[in-house]
Amino acid sequence: MHKEKFQVILRGRLEDLNRRLRLLDADLGRRKDSDDEDRAVELENNEVLEGFGRAGEQEMRAINAALERLQNGTFGLCVKCGEPISEARLVAVPFAATCQSCLRDEA
Structure with a gap:
């Protein structure tokens, strides 16, 4: 197994996730519209973005x-x-922590 290869892959993915999460945070921090209908849609979109953020974290x-x-x-x-x-x-x-057999046992 080429551990150095996995270290490069993992660090690259971590950098990408950090960048994406910063963009999500910036987007969530901005209020875009004051119209009630548009604001409702914006709130729904924010919930989706927050879900992406939780998954990223x-x-x-x-x-x-x-x-x-x-x-x-x-x-x-x-x-x-x-x-x-x-x-x-x-x-x-x-970043898998378990083998396929133990993963099946969890399901």
């Missing part, structure tokens, strides 16, 4: 945890069973 936490695992030498090992996580799974989800 959750992904950032998972990425930071993966970077910690890289640092302490446990990256690529399932946090539940300790078995290796397949490289195919890590390519698909570089």
